[in-house]
Amino acid sequence: MRLVPILLACGAAVSPAFAEKVFPAKLAGHAMLPAFTLVTPPADAPRDLWMSGKFTGKTRNDALMSVEGDVGKAYGGHKTGVSLPFPGQPVQGMSGFAMNRADDGSWFTLTDNGFGTKLNSPDAMLYFHRMQPDFASGKVERLQTVFLRDPDHKVPFRIANEATETRYLTGADFDPESIQFLNGELWIGEEFGPNILRVAADGRVLSVHPTVLDGAVLTGPDTAGTAVPAQPGKDFRVQRSGGYEGMGLQPGSNLLWAMLEKPLLAENGQPEGEFLWVMTFDTAKADWTGDSYRFRLSDGATAIGDFNFIDDTRALVIERDNGEGDAAHACAEGATDQSGCYPQPARVKNIVLIDTGTVDPEGYLRRIGHINLLDIADPDGMALAGMKPAEGNFTFPFFTIEDVARVDDTHILVANDNNLPYSGGREIGKAANNEFILLDVAELLAAK
Structure with missing residues (x-):
């Protein structure tokens, strides 16, 4: 999900600069x-859901594909060439891979809440997929x-489609990200x-579990029951899109x-530090264990994108900044014309290997090393044409x-959330596609 970044305040605790081993990555x-891939809603879905993106502007818009993203x-204000509202539901925002694959080897992944916020996504349906990239053809099926x-009315609050029999969930209800x-x-x-x-394999919600940290339920500005006005840090601690x-x-x-995307808020309403909380949940008991840990962000990183284990204790975490676009095309300092450049290019896009079995006295998980997604060797010319x-x-x-798995x-397999129709990154003036890359990272995966 793409939202305006929240910068860490000067008063927040700052992690020390640290040197970390950088492992090589090769495109395989x-x-x-x-980008413009749509899916037809189920036949029994309310007619309102057969056109999505009607509420992304200041007023309702029923004119099909009339407003370019x-x-x-x-x-930089670059247009993306894709316009809202959509005739159907967008297959966008690949936001998380499941570690375990389907019997046929395909990957479980999901689309996030729709268009970025609770308010603008009441007609964006929620769903997960089975995807299969074919690296011989360069296509994803x-x-x-x-x-x-x-x-079965398992959701403990009123949903957008409350009065319907099927009760399909939308981006006004949840923002699924992992x-x-x-x-x-x-x-x-x-x-x-x-x-x-x-969730059952057929999409039925079986139960909903609020988050508990140190015995207290964590909430955010979009939690059902958070009343406005609410004071960040006191009435809620989870950042929006956090x-x-x-x-x-x-x-x-x-x-x-379960790892939060962004730091929690302190009582003063500012992020409490450059680290993220991780809480453990017992699937057999369907309850929180009470254990929690910290993941330290590296310098320049503001959030994480995905988290998957590769063995009993080691895991991969995507950490990122809020930049977009190749730094080779960064705007010159002070440039007023940003139509052909990136004012905030990507600087930190890492996949970090951590060891959950090694925790320091402050609760920090050990970082073993990382690869840099902005520096991937391609000696065999595996990149798709023009990319x-x-x-x-x-x-x-x-x-x-927002997707990584062994x-x-x-x-490893890596993919992006393209935030259709609000992100570019690969080419100025063109919406980002959903790209899947296979990376040879033997040294990273062998590191202890």
Whole structure:
């Protein structure tokens, strides 16, 4: 989900600069799902959901594909060539890979809340997919889409489609950002609560679990029941768009390690430091364990994008800044014409290997090292046509990179959330596609 970044205040605790081993990455495959890819709603969905994006402006808009998206003034105001509202639902915002794959080897992934906020997404349906990238053809096949619904009234608050029989969920209800597949069910971490959802394979919500840290329920500005006016840091501690962007499933224990996307707020309303809380949830008991840990962000990073284990204790975490676009095309300092450049190019896009079995006295998980997604070797020319810089290595310079998982002993799979129609990153004036990259990172995966 793309929102205006919240900068860390000068008064917040600052993590010390630290040197960390950077491992090499080589592009081993590149595939793409076109940005403008839509899915038809189920036949029993309310007619309101057959056109999405009607509420993304200041007033309702029923004129199909009449308003072109752009990346926002802070990012140069570049148009993206894709217009709202959509005739159907967008297959966009790939936001999390499940560690366990389907029987046919396809990947479980999900689309996030729709258009970025609770207010503008009441006609954006929520769903997860099974996707299969084909690196020989460079295409990604969507094998299945499953729509989330609450026919059994498990959601403890009023939903947008409360009065319907099917009770399909929308981006006004939840913002799903992370997913795991276990014993035929899905566990989904979402940002508005933040909550963990237990979901049947057919999309039915089985239970909803609010977040508990140190015995207290965590809430945010979009949590059901948060009343306005509300004082950040006192009435709620979770930043907007700061819930579960990553949620790893630990092999063996089947614990969910739910990591917040952004730092919690202190009582003064400012971020409490450059670290993120991680809480563990027992899937067998369907309850929080009471254990919590800290993940330290590196210099320049503001958030994380995904979190997946590669063995019993080691895991991969995507950390990122709020930049978008290749730094080779950065705007000159003070440039007033930003139509052909990136005013906030990507600077920090890392995949970090951590060890959850090693925790320091302050609760910080050990960082082993990382790869730099802005410096990927491509000696075999695996990048799709027109997507490799004229000079230098291949880059993955997207605003939100929200999917990572281990493929085998030497490879990982990475994908971006393209925030359709609000993100570019690959090419100025063009909406970002959903790109899947296969990376050879043998040294990273072997590191202890």
